[in-house]
Amino acid sequence: MFTPLAGKALRATQLAAARGNLWEGAVRSGKTIGSIIVWIRYIRTGPPGALLMVGKTERTLKRNIIDPMVQMLGKKRVDYRAGAGEVTILGRLIYVAGANDERAADKIKGLTLAGAYLDEVTTYPESFFRMLETRLSVEGAQWFGTTNPEGPNHWLKKQYLNRARLHLRRDGTIVETQDPDASLDLHRFSFVLEDNPTLPAAYVDSLKRSHQGLFYRRYILGEWCLAEGVIYDAFDEAKHVVDLVPEISRWMAVGIDYGTVNPFAALLIGIGTDSRLYVASEYRHDSRVAKRQLTDAQYSVGVRRWLASYEHRGQKGVQPSWIFVDPSAASFMTQLWSDGVPGVNRADNDVKDGIRSVSTAIGADLLSIHRSCTGLLEELPAYVWDSKAAEKGIDQPLKIDDHSVDGLRYGLHSSVNEWRHLLPGASLEVAA
Structure with a gap:
């Protein structure tokens, strides 16, 4: 169920008349739902021609945008064909594409477009966005x-948002x-966050408590700020380090x-x-x-x-359910598979999203670390x-002494869907 737009969200739909x-x-501030409503209107009334919908990946586009459109319009009006690169909305065929690396621009070469919807624009390479403009x-x-x-130095902020004709x-x-000569259309x-009045107070409180430092400033306050200082600034040894691990379910x-040559680190994570x-x-x-390098077989x-x-x-x-390995270590994964180790899989190595997952767990006081994990501590x-x-x-971490923290990121981020429900307020999740 979606509440009718009001206030700033409604005003934005009325002002969305520029080329961009x-x-x-x-x-969760209401920006996605407002933009979807405008996109639906454009599908109905925009000029004829090919349309395109883009996300960081097709999977995130489906989760963030297409699935809410199904809830709003119904399955009969939104027909997404996974793997075909197409979705039909209100009878109009729309191409879909992911844009998570420099090769993405090749996906839209040659297209002549009448309109586009873009989710998570800052995750795209600038080359893709510039190619899209020409299409x-x-x-x-x-x-x-x-x-x-x-x-604040991201290409989208410097080259586009700072030159917007209307803000x-x-x-x-x-x-x-x-x-007007120095601005863009x-x-x-x-x-x-306060622009979405439909959010339950308990959910807003849980959001604020689970985001810390950089992610609080960006995702709660909406600031374009530098990534600087300690990454996991909410980590407190007195609060997050334990001498005893309780019963693990x-x-x-x-x-x-x-x-x-660099340290090898593995971390065991359980749900209590x-x-x-x-x-x-x-x-x-x-x-x-140790003055001694080990082989893949010895590590196994x-x-x-x-x-x-x-x-x-x-x-x-x-016996853990999953063993998530640094995806660059292909030979080691092959060794584990040949040794019959179950649950071995490539870790999700999205660095910033992975840091956000770990930061969320620490910030929500959901994660504790046993004192024996000295490398990580x-x-x-x-x-x-x-x-x-x-x-x-x-945005990237300084590549110094990051072996156990990378292992933690691999383990937590790759399994995030299995523990996300433990976060305070997770049952109050709402569309925005």
């Missing part, structure tokens, strides 16, 4: 997009440029960061009977300290012995954003 129209700001060549063509804020600001005021709509995952996450044990080999033996010897509440040996307080990369508009 972008809703940006906090999560929108039908007279009267428009594009409509959504995004969460990134750094509906976070405080609700409207600013129009006085220099772009309308920018900035949203904060499920050994969920092991996250492995592979290293030969208290519905919290625990990093219970760490296996780590640093060839620089080491990991299996570590899991077989782990004792918890009188029981010896654990040494790395967490010193894990920082790369300031030089941030100046170039890129």
Whole structure:
């Protein structure tokens, strides 16, 4: 069920008359639903010609945009054909595409478009966006997009949003440029969490508590701010480190960061009977300290012995549901498979999304770490954003002493769908 738009969300739909129209700001602030309503209107009334819908991947586009459209219009009016690169909405055929790397621009070469809908625009390569602009060549063509804020030096902010002809600001005021020659035919709509009055108070509170530092400023306050300082700034040894691991209802995952010259780190993660996450044990080999490099076969033996010897509440040996391995370590995964290790899979290596998953677990006070995990506990307080990369508009961690923290990211982010329901307020999830 969707509540009728009001306030800033309604005003944005009335102002979305430029060639480009972008809703940006906090999560769950109402920007997505407003943009979808405008897109539905455009499908019905826009100029004839080919249309395109884009997401970071086709999967995220379906989850974020197409599925809500099905709820709004019904399955008979929204026919998504997975794998075909097409969706029919209100009888109109629309191409769909993912745009998560530099090769994405090749997907739309040669198209002549009458309109486009763009989800998570900041995740696209600039080359894709510039190619898309050239494809929108039908007279009267428009594009409509959504995004969460990134750094102030991101290409979308510097090259486009800063030059928008009209800006509906976070405080609700409207600013129009006085220099049309220096502006773009772009309308920018900035949203904060409070712009969505339909959110339950308990859900808003859980959102604010589960986001910390950089992610709080961007996803709750809607700020375009630099990634700087300690990444997991909510981590508190007094709060998040435990001497005893309670009864575990499920050994969920092991996250492995592979290293030969650099340290090899594996972390065992379980879900307690208290519905919290625990990093219970760490296996780590640093060839620089040991003065001895190990082979894939030796690492496989080491990991299996570590899991077989782990004792918890009188029981010896654990078998996690999943073992998520650094995807670049193809030969090690092959070794594990040949040794018959179950549950081995490539980890999801989306760095920023993975950091956000870990940050959410820490910020929501959902994650505890056993004191024996010394490598992880040494790395967490010193894990920082790369300031030089941030100046170039890129969010990435400084690649120093990041082996156990990477293992934690692999284990938690790759299994996020299996523990997301444990977050406070998860049962109050609503569309926005």
